[in-house]
Amino acid sequence: MTDPVLPPLLPVLPEMVLAVAGLVLLMLGVFRQGTAAATAGLVGWLSLLVLAITAALVWQTAPASTFGGMFVTDAFTRFAKLLTLGGAAATLAMSLSWLDREGEARFEFPVLVLFAVLGMMMMISAGNLMSLYMGLELQSLALYVLAAFQRGNVKASEAGLKYFVLGSVASGLYLYGASLVYGFAGTTDFAALATVLGDGEGHIGAMIGLVFVLAALAFKVSAVPFHMWTPDVYEGAPTPVTAFFSVAPKVAALTLLVRVAMGPFLGMVGDWQQIIVLIAAASMIWGAFAAIPQNNIKRLMAYSSIGHVGYALMGLAAASPEGVRGLLVYLTIYVVMNVGVFAVILSLRQHGRLVENIPDMAGMARTNPMLAAAMGILMFSMAGIPPLAGFFAKFHVFLAAIHAGQVTLAIIGVLSSVVAAYYYLRIIKVMYFDQPVDGFDRTLDKPTAAVLAVSSLLVLFFSVVPARLTTPADAAAAPIVGASTVGELAPAAAEATGDASGDGH
Amino acid sequence: MYTLTIFLPLAAAIVTGLFGRTLGDRNAQLLTCGAVGVSAVLSILIFNQVALGGEEITVPLLRWIESGPLAFDWALKFDTLTAVMVLTVTWVSFMVHVYSIGYMAHDLSKPRFMAYMSFFTFAMLMLVTADNLVQMFFGWEGVGVASYLLIGFWYERPSANAAAIKAFIVNRVGDFGFMLGIFGAFLFFGTVELDAIFAAAPERAGETFNIFGMEVNAITAICLLLFLGAMGKSAQIGLHTWLPDAMEGPTPVSALIHAATMVTAGVFMVARMSPLFEFSTTALSVVTLVGAATAFFAATVGCVQNDIKRVIAYSTCSQLGYMFFALGVSAYPAAIFHLMTHAFFKSLLFLGAGSVIHAMSDEQDMRRMGGIWRHIKLTYAMMWIGSLALAGIPFFAGYYSKDMILEAAFGAHSVVGQLAYWLGVMAALMTAFYSWRLLLMTFHGKPRADEHVMAHVHESPPVMTVPLMVLALGAIFSGFIGYDLFVGDGRAVFWAQSILVRDGNDSIEAAHHVALWVKALPVVVALAGIAAAYVMYQMAPEVPAALAAGFPRLYRFLLNKWYFDELYDRIFVRPAFRVGRALWKGGDGALIDGVGPDGVAAAVKDVARRVGRLQSGLVIHYALAMMLGVAAFVTYFVIGIFG
Numbered sequence A: 001m002t003d004p005v006l007p008p009l010l011p012v013l014p015e016m017v018l019a020v021a022g023l024v025l026l027m028l029g030v031f032r033q034g035t036a037a038a039t040a041g042l043v044g045w046l047s048l049l050v051l052a053i054t055a056a057l058v059w060q061t062a063p064a065s066t067f068g069g070m071f072v073t074d075a076f077t078r079f080a081k082l083l084t085l086g087g088a089a090a091t092l093a094m095s096l097s098w099l100d101r102e103g104e105a106r107f108e109f110p111v112l113v114l115f116a117v118l119g120m121m122m123m124i125s126a127g128n129l130m131s132l133y134m135g136l137e138l139q140s141l142a143l144y145v146l147a148a149f150q151r152g153n154v155k156a157s158e159a160g161l162k163y164f165v166l167g168s169v170a171s172g173l174y175l176y177g178a179s180l181v182y183g184f185a186g187t188t189d190f191a192a193l194a195t196v197l198g199d200g201e202g203h204i205g206a207m208i209g210l211v212f213v214l215a216a217l218a219f220k221v222s223a224v225p226f227h228m229w230t231p232d233v234y235e236g237a238p239t240p241v242t243a244f245f246s247v248a249p250k251v252a253a254l255t256l257l258v259r260v261a262m263g264p265f266l267g268m269v270g271d272w273q274q275i276i277v278l279i280a281a282a283s284m285i286w287g288a289f290a291a292i293p294q295n296n297i298k299r300l301m302a303y304s305s306i307g308h309v310g311y312a313l314m315g316l317a318a319a320s321p322e323g324v325r326g327l328l329v330y331l332t333i334y335v336v337m338n339v340g341v342f343a344v345i346l347s348l349r350q351h352g353r354l355v356e357n358i359p360d361m362a363g364m365a366r367t368n369p370m371l372a373a374a375m376g377i378l379m380f381s382m383a384g385i386p387p388l389a390g391f392f393a394k395f396h397v398f399l400a401a402i403h404a405g406q407v408t409l410a411i412i413g414v415l416s417s418v419v420a421a422y423y424y425l426r427i428i429k430v431m432y433f434d435q436p437v438d439g440f441d442r443t444l445d446k447p448t449a450a451v452l453a454v455s456s457l458l459v460l461f462f463s464v465v466p467a468r469l470t471t472p473a474d475a476a477a478a479p480i481v482g483a484s485t486v487g488e489l490a491p492a493a494a495e496a497t498g499d500a501s502g503d504g505h
Numbered sequence B: 001m002y003t004l005t006i007f008l009p010l011a012a013a014i015v016t017g018l019f020g021r022t023l024g025d026r027n028a029q030l031l032t033c034g035a036v037g038v039s040a041v042l043s044i045l046i047f048n049q050v051a052l053g054g055e056e057i058t059v060p061l062l063r064w065i066e067s068g069p070l071a072f073d074w075a076l077k078f079d080t081l082t083a084v085m086v087l088t089v090t091w092v093s094f095m096v097h098v099y100s101i102g103y104m105a106h107d108l109s110k111p112r113f114m115a116y117m118s119f120f121t122f123a124m125l126m127l128v129t130a131d132n133l134v135q136m137f138f139g140w141e142g143v144g145v146a147s148y149l150l151i152g153f154w155y156e157r158p159s160a161n162a163a164a165i166k167a168f169i170v171n172r173v174g175d176f177g178f179m180l181g182i183f184g185a186f187l188f189f190g191t192v193e194l195d196a197i198f199a200a201a202p203e204r205a206g207e208t209f210n211i212f213g214m215e216v217n218a219i220t221a222i223c224l225l226l227f228l229g230a231m232g233k234s235a236q237i238g239l240h241t242w243l244p245d246a247m248e249g250p251t252p253v254s255a256l257i258h259a260a261t262m263v264t265a266g267v268f269m270v271a272r273m274s275p276l277f278e279f280s281t282t283a284l285s286v287v288t289l290v291g292a293a294t295a296f297f298a299a300t301v302g303c304v305q306n307d308i309k310r311v312i313a314y315s316t317c318s319q320l321g322y323m324f325f326a327l328g329v330s331a332y333p334a335a336i337f338h339l340m341t342h343a344f345f346k347s348l349l350f351l352g353a354g355s356v357i358h359a360m361s362d363e364q365d366m367r368r369m370g371g372i373w374r375h376i377k378l379t380y381a382m383m384w385i386g387s388l389a390l391a392g393i394p395f396f397a398g399y400y401s402k403d404m405i406l407e408a409a410f411g412a413h414s415v416v417g418q419l420a421y422w423l424g425v426m427a428a429l430m431t432a433f434y435s436w437r438l439l440l441m442t443f444h445g446k447p448r449a450d451e452h453v454m455a456h457v458h459e460s461p462p463v464m465t466v467p468l469m470v471l472a473l474g475a476i477f478s479g480f481i482g483y484d485l486f487v488g489d490g491r492a493v494f495w496a497q498s499i500l501v502r503d504g505n506d507s508i509e510a511a512h513h514v515a516l517w518v519k520a521l522p523v524v525v526a527l528a529g530i531a532a533a534y535v536m537y538q539m540a541p542e543v544p545a546a547l548a549a550g551f552p553r554l555y556r557f558l559l560n561k562w563y564f565d566e567l568y569d570r571i572f573v574r575p576a577f578r579v580g581r582a583l584w585k586g587g588d589g590a591l592i593d594g595v596g597p598d599g600v601a602a603a604v605k606d607v608a609r610r611v612g613r614l615q616s617g618l619v620i621h622y623a624l625a626m627m628l629g630v631a632a633f634v635t636y637f638v639i640g641i642f643g
Helices: A010-031 A034-061 A075-102 A107-127 A127-149 A156-184 A189-195 A204-220 A228-238 A240-262 A266-290 A297-318 A321-348 A369-382 A388-402 A407-433 A448-462 A469-484 A491-496 B002-023 B025-052 B082-101 B108-131 B132-151 B160-191 B194-204 B218-233 B242-248 B251-259 B262-272 B281-302 B308-328 B332-359 B377-391 B397-411 B415-443 B451-456 B462-487 B491-495 B509-510 B515-541 B542-550 B552-560 B561-595 B597-616 B619-642
Strands: A064-066 A072-074 B057-067 B071-077 B208-211 B214-215
Touching: A010 A034, A010 A064, A010 A072, A010 A107, A034 A075, A034 A107, A034 B397, A034 B597, A072 A075, A072 A127, A075 A107, A075 A240, A075 A469, A075 B251, A107 A127, A107 A240, A127 A156, A127 A204, A127 A240, A127 B332, A156 A189, A156 A204, A156 A228, A156 B619, A189 A266, A204 A240, A204 A266, A204 B415, A204 B619, A228 A240, A228 A297, A240 A266, A240 A297, A240 A321, A240 A469, A240 B281, A240 B462, A266 A297, A266 A407, A266 B597, A266 B619, A297 A388, A297 A407, A321 A369, A321 A388, A321 A469, A369 A388, A369 A407, A369 A448, A388 A448, A388 B619, A407 B242, A407 B597, B002 B025, B002 B057, B002 B071, B002 B108, B025 B082, B025 B108, B025 B397, B025 B542, B057 B132, B071 B082, B071 B108, B071 B132, B082 B108, B082 B251, B082 B262, B082 B462, B082 B491, B108 B132, B108 B251, B108 B262, B132 B160, B132 B218, B132 B242, B132 B251, B132 B262, B160 B194, B160 B218, B160 B242, B194 B218, B208 B218, B214 B218, B218 B262, B218 B281, B242 B251, B242 B308, B242 B515, B251 B262, B251 B308, B251 B332, B262 B308, B281 B308, B281 B415, B281 B561, B308 B332, B308 B397, B308 B415, B332 B377, B332 B509, B377 B397, B377 B462, B377 B515, B397 B415, B397 B462, B415 B515, B451 B597, B462 B491, B515 B542, B542 B552, B552 B561, B561 B597
Parallel strands: none
Antiparallel strands: A064 A072, B057 B071, B208 B214
């Protein structure tokens, strides 16, 4: 494993390609002659190509560990990376024409997205608290800039600044926690930590460190009570950025959370499980209640995503292979639904003006029947109405939670999903039963339309072939639980092998 | 052949019902008429083989329910009783289908109408071919649904909807009895298959079971419950109120369902269950009394009604009463005989009335008719034939069957039998009276309709008159032809095993030996009734008004149909509405909604507002929340460890 000169680079190939391509595209953007919009378009499409190439490389990657265990790849990282890349590509594709329409088309946007994605991939593959931090910061710095991308817009600047300040607080928490862990365990390597902390003795210092680390990661996934930036940033940031925020970083941070919790800190499962249960329950409840009075659709989606993170965390709270699988299934379906919803939001314009308020969607069923139908399907799915995909997502995590004995959590989940159904259904009610005030511009461009169509069809017909998702998710969950030193979690890992077919984004 | 006969109408109904628009009106009509026509032809073959050839047969279709001891098939049971019913049902249905082509010519949804009619025919055939009680119940409910749909066929009329709902609900009362009867039979006999029940009945007669602490005779209880179902479907007194209202449906429906076939289902059912009823004298007495009371009651009401269809409807009610008291005195063959002849002449009368209504531009009130016989001579002749048959004038169909019923009642030599005889004779007098009242008011006298309508009076097209003539043939000859087989010397061979009459109960045999005056009296009173009608409506038209003025209470009593509807409204309908309103406003609205959905929703809204206020927009608050969160978790653990 250890090579004195250079560690094996093959496992890092996708990340290297992405990094180099990002730099090349940056150069291209800077030195290319021509209008800014044309350059931005070119860079944008090339970025999509880069994401596709990276995805293909990730697909090929074999399970390995390199840089002295700092960087690991396995079926789990592959699943998470493909999901991140898919979500990022979908949102980027939708963003390009939107930015063009808004007169905000600048080549930095796709490049920043590439760097953010690079950070996420680093996070996902992190095998050490240090490399984790590196990925986390790379991602975060890119995202801060993206949030404030519309420099002229006060709200966007405010959003960027808030995100940056609070993000720094979170980073501080993380570093403080990591140093505590290092101080008490003597290592930052995940595998070594697992051995040290897995001896069954109480490690009070490491435990407090763990609380800080979890708090920082909870900030990244916007789980309650570390969520408060989310509504402001979602509302203030440009809509494509919000779309991106609600998808890719969520996947990366959540999978990272799984990796950290189920890897180095698996020995302390009894401790962190309580935190996750509390966070999950609080997120579900908060996401359900706080969204109700919202009139801004982006703000609503912020609370919606807080709630969804709560449901996904329920899978982690189960701390079982089934739970991890449920989390992955939930995440995938969440990404698909969310991308579709933002495709609709991005297309809402009246007289060249953006529409962000829910009452403005009145009577959409008559003015834009197709768009309204797609939105209706997605909203029903978000609310978890069978037979749409959203129902099965919830079903898997609830099932895992119940099997793991987290019945209270499951009940809270069911009840809060009832409350949450209110605001999803309200949108349908507004679209279908209210009198149209004004027509909508026909601005649905091709990439957005394609994303929307794929998303709503997947949501609609998921129940026909659920195994296409659950089987890869099963395989992806295996390495996480396979690293287990805790007896009761081990058995399910046996059947798992590395060759999952991955997620088809 | 057997299966085909039953399922052809269903196939036609499905195709027409689902693809009616694609098929077009003409094809839909041809398809349904064709299917029912083929069934009708096949029914002759069945009749020949089963009834005349004495070949009973059961066609098992498939296993239906198998649940513990409850197990039975879908099966078609054909014996003489069934064969007679199938023959009657398919032929009348066929005639009515054809007639409908003409009658519904101006209607917009012909395929729907034809589909319902065919579906009805299928359900009725299922009912009569059932080999177990549940299957019979299936057909029973099937005809109920078809009846509901057809009464409410013109759903844009509120009165039609109300009538449809009324028919359905009143029938539910009877159906509930029927269901309890089925449950009782299963409880007592451990099976719902007819043959098994009949086989077990003789040895278990006299056994009791316990209902609400009372020891009652099991067979009597089952029979009375089943009879409750029959009362509902056959509009016997008490549960008859839906039948006159059912005339809101198109006239062919009235002819087919509410005269010839469905309403006779109760009669059929009691006849079918004769091996059970025979073991309960009590049940038979009840049947006799209810039948006789209905025959008399409906006849009195029929005398004063002014709507042409309502007169015939009450007449139907009355004739069903005859059939029931025939059943009650064990003269089952006579009841079925009357059922068959009645099917012909009553559907003839209804279709004739339909032809009149058609001619009078949808006018149904006889007070606005009159003097039209010259314009529609054929219909006029048909109505005469129908009325003659109904009144029981010699050598028309009704004469044979009705007289046989009355003689059997007399010959039964029981108190209830005597009572039934005398009530029946009085009803016969009134039957003749109102029949001729109808004829005279409708066709004779001065025209009372306005000129516009009179100018339009025209004979119906052949597609309507030909079925009339076919039915007229039945109304004239079916009694004469069937007499020997049904109730004469050939009856033992003819009915074979399908009807059981215990020794000593054979009232038909007794009927052949009653005194001459007993036989002659019904004819005499019928002629008297006709004469009375002539006097009152032809010679001295001022008499009816004078009578009505002279006995205002009696007149209003009859005109308002003995106040049955008002009584039910007072006792059942309004209290039910009041209870419903109380539950709705108080129970559901205030209690469940208030505490449940509304209360919870209000609470949710409140919580949401508070939560929203926490989102201040200030970074410092957000950071504080994060820190508090971390602190809370750490504290939690520290307390967990040291506390």
